[in-house]
Amino acid sequence: xxxxxxxxxxxxxxxxxxxxxxxxxxxxxxxxxxxxxxxxxxxxxxxxxxxxxxxxxxxxxxxxxxxxxxxxxxxxxxxxxxxxxxxxxxxxxxxxxxxxxxxxxxxxxxxxxxxxxxxxxxxxxxxxxxxx
Numbered sequence: 001x002x003x004x005x006x007x008x009x010x011x012x013x014x015x016x017x018x019x020x021x022x023x024x025x026x027x028x029x030x031x032x033x034x035x036x037x038x039x040x041x042x043x044x045x046x047x048x049x050x051x052x053x054x055x056x057x058x059x060x061x062x063x064x065x066x067x068x069x070x071x072x073x074x075x076x077x078x079x080x081x082x083x084x085x086x087x088x089x090x091x092x093x094x095x096x097x098x099x100x101x102x103x104x105x106x107x108x109x110x111x112x113x114x115x116x117x118x119x120x121x122x123x124x125x126x127x128x129x130x131x132x
Contacts, residue, residue: 002057004049011048013041016068023062023079024049033069037076037106039099041067046080046102053085060085076108 005018008026019025026045032038045065052058060082067075080102088098 002052004052004058007052007057008045008048011044011051013045013048016071021061022082023064025064025066027066027068029068029070030075033075036108037067037078039103042078042102042106043099046098050085050088053089074109076106078102078106080105 004020004024004026005015008015008018008028013026014029014031016027016029017025018027028041028045030038030041032041042065046063049058049060049063053060062082063080065078065080067077069075080098084093084098084101087093088095093101
């Protein structure tokens, strides 16, 4: 069994934990603790896994990524389906299509994101659908 954690660390990802299995759970500390998940870090994580697949050292499974700003402070999550890896390696989809599929799964857990979503759904706090 290949050491997935070591491979991802060598790809420049600050791994907090890796739980093998299906799905593969990858938790890492971002070097960019802003309001959004850094796409480059997702890319480095996936590239490390693709390298393992191409070297016949890892069989694709669903990958669930959890991004931390700091230990215990979750920024968000993303995932990649096993079939997306297979399709990429069979040249059925492009790297851009693969990346787009993964980026569409990004979910930001930031409290600011929840406030922004509420503000977008009700931009004028004085206007309300409730009747008095």
